[in-house]
Amino acid sequence: MTAPEVWTLASSALVLIMTPGLALFYGGLVRVRSVVNMMLFSVSAMGVVGVLWILFGYSMNYFAEGESGFAGSPFKDFGLMNTPPADFIGVGFGAVFAMITTALISGAIADRVGLGSWVLFSGVWATLVYFPVAAWVWGGGWIMNLGATLGTPDVIDLAGGTVIHINAGAAALALAIVAGKRLGFAPGSHKPHSVPLVTIGAALLWFGWIGFNSGLAATPADAGLILVNTLGAPAAGIVGWILVDVLRGKKPGVIGAASGAVAGLVAITPSALNLSPLWALLLGLIAGIACAFAIDWKYRLGYDDSLDVVGLHLVAGVIGSLYLGFFAFDDGLFTGGDAGLLLVQAISVLAVAVYSFVVSLVIAIGVKAVTGLRVPQTVEEGGIDAAAHGEEAYAIDPTTEPVPMR
Template identity: 50%
Template sequence: MAQAITLAADAPTLSAANTGFMLICSALVMLMTPGLAFFYGGMVRVKSTLNMLMMSFISLGIVTILWVLYGFSVAFGDDKGSLVGWNSDWVGLSDIGLTELWDGYTIPVFVFLVFQLMFAVLTPALISGALADRVKFTAWALFVALWVTVVYFPVAHWVWGSGGWAFELGVIDFAGGTAVHINAGAAALGVILVIGKRIGFKKDPMRPHSLPLVMLGAGLLWFGWLGFNAGSWLGNDDGVGALMFVNTQVATGAAVVGWLAYEKIRHGAFTTLGAASGAVSGLVAITPAGGAVSPLGAIAIGIIAGVLCAMAVGLKYKLGYDDSLDVVGVHLVGGIIGSLLVGFFATGKGQSDVAGLFYGGGLDQFWKQCAGVFGVLAYSFVASAVLALLIHKTMGMRVSEDEEVAGIDQAEHAETAYDFSGAGGGAARTPASSPAAPAESKKVDA
């Protein structure tokens, strides 16, 4: 009887503070998808702006529905062979109690599932940047639905689901270095190798049409990412979430400095596009590692990611793959860097007592990180390429050459991002048509 009383006393109870905190974090992660849309939208040419925005926004619709129907169950249900989960009570989310707690935590299941939903929405949207200017919107929408079903939901189970092979192996991925960024980056590479290059790649100028829009998007991503990372501890009781918040800020700032320093040395200028891209590379790299490293480790990870990602974005010109907006160079490379550096910089004083090589832990964790990184990379690359090939050979993934040259916005959405038809061009108002004009103006007009 005494034992039963002890167990009852130790059982988690719903925390209003943690529940509110996690709902705020969920909203921040949701904001990342529109932020990504602006970030990508500013990086493309004017004629592709709306299509780039829509490729992110459609993920909010499709993935939300699939998550309710079966995605949450596949990702976080009872383990089936260390590869997928399943819980029939979660299909349609119809048998979940309002105050039913997520196992071992003080937040409701509904709060956990909506937080994870925002991750599921963001991840395929990340892929879209690699495919800018050339993909049919219907084909993209179908790809998103198939990809989250075949790739994202199972991989989320591998990494975060109880019983998933990477989770059981002990791979550290605090908030999505493997499940989100390596997953999306490898998928992007697989798809672009199937659909081919944009018309004019390496010949025509394809500069960003709105760098202020890029900076706005990067700022929204940075803001939302603080909830993305800090919220992944699912509470705020022991300081680990606060450590992750600090490390997210620190690594991102360091990556901006690292990218800009490389850019200045290599190209002779500090660019706004480089600052925005450097920020995203730091955010990506610290995502798997921030709960395990110190702020000094976060600085090192940020600088390393900033420099190496800046170097990696140029590989597409040397190797000949058309990664339109550097998803491979930033998300795949940044995710690999952050995930592997856990094996060196983990202090053993953060999210767990696992220490990396620089803190006396040897290379054991590093090899575990390698297994997680390359397992997810290989599966996502192959599965994504196969899905893209199936769509490409059936309904076709690319718009026609004429539509691509004329502009995918008009072809796919019958709109343009900017309407200049009413912005000037008429005759200047004369004194006769403007009787209230001051004498000085009349003199000039005359």
């Protein structure tokens, strides 16, 4: 194997661990009685999407020579029967991206949706939304060719500002609207139960994000730039989020710091190869500040995005994608270019956001008609874990006598 192939293989493992990391991150943010349910959403997404990717998702993910339309044909390479083994590293790298993207959506529906409803939604969503959008942006589709069509620079989306974060964030908004609000939904009513779990999950996400952004780096110089930017932007995001909390009279905490890091990571995802480190720091700072304010929108607008998928991933994804139009090497408005790059970035952002929201809304309504979507009120009040899964995050034996202090 060549060195780039070895690195892509290693990066696949880094990205794979991000989804269990997300399970820990989300699990720590919910109440103790729904931790198993929340974590199982991420783990089940790995199972459902992994199977679909091998069956037909990879085939839909790209357009073969002479092929056009909505997405790649699911039948041209069904079950990878026509894919040479030499391409399997790339197949696996794409699979782990599909898994984490789908799992991200689940944070919007914590504490109130059953596993069966989520599994049905995730499988249909991956088929009708993720696989086609990935083909549009990375697989030879219309967004990938938008620059040539309009006579502008090509759309830049290194690792998924549109495909991953805007796509998942718009879907999360649609699903949260259809699912409705949690019982007792109000500011401060659903506090995270475990700061350590959130911290561990955030650490695994940042760890895996290095492979997420640099898995296809062509040269050591490219990999180095991506690495520095993937460290710098989330670092600045932490500073931005804590700064907002302090200025608003809030006490700074680990949850805010971890959220700031995620905001910076999301924002740098499309642009890690196309910004100087100084501009990456500014991007992370902007994303951390903006997302710290954005997570409050759900209370003002009345939608219950439980774990702030919209406020983090959609908002920071839009910021990171549009930011390239101003500061990308050579083609940004302030770096020697004109408005061409900003135009195609804006078109791609709007198209993916609208498509994902509309189709996700239809899928969610359909799932609700079939399964009811939400668990019964008594289950939500008593705890989903015990009623639906027969497991508890923390099994404490009530018969155990406390050890006396000496």
